[in-house]
Amino acid sequence: MDKYFASLDVAAFRMMHTIDSPKATKLFRHVLDVEHDAGPEADYIIRLWKKERKINPLPDDGSDNEQNRQLLDG
Numbered sequence: 001m002d003k004y005f006a007s008l009d010v011a012a013f014r015m016m017h018t019i020d021s022p023k024a025t026k027l028f029r030h031v032l033d034v035e036h037d038a039g040p041e042a043d044y045i046i047r048l049w050k051k052e053r054k055i056n057p058l059p060d061d062g063s064d065n066e067q068n069r070q071l072l073d074g
Contacts, residue, residue, distance in 0.1 A: 008049045
């Protein structure tokens with residue numbers, strides 16, 4: 001996974017979009033496809049990378065609880 005994460009780190013550093021935008025996700029998928037020939041598993045790799053890097057820590061279900069607020073506040 002380190003090679004995938006390294007590619008995503010470089011892409012995130014160089015891009016002009018916000019990291020959780022749809023355009024950023026499309027770019028991340030493209031990078032994984034070109035550099036590592038990742039197909040359908042790209043979304044899974046991106047989710048793992050975001051979790052590992054603590055990007056967008058709120059759950060997708062829209063729930064808001066104290067633990068998530070503490071993560072955001074640092």
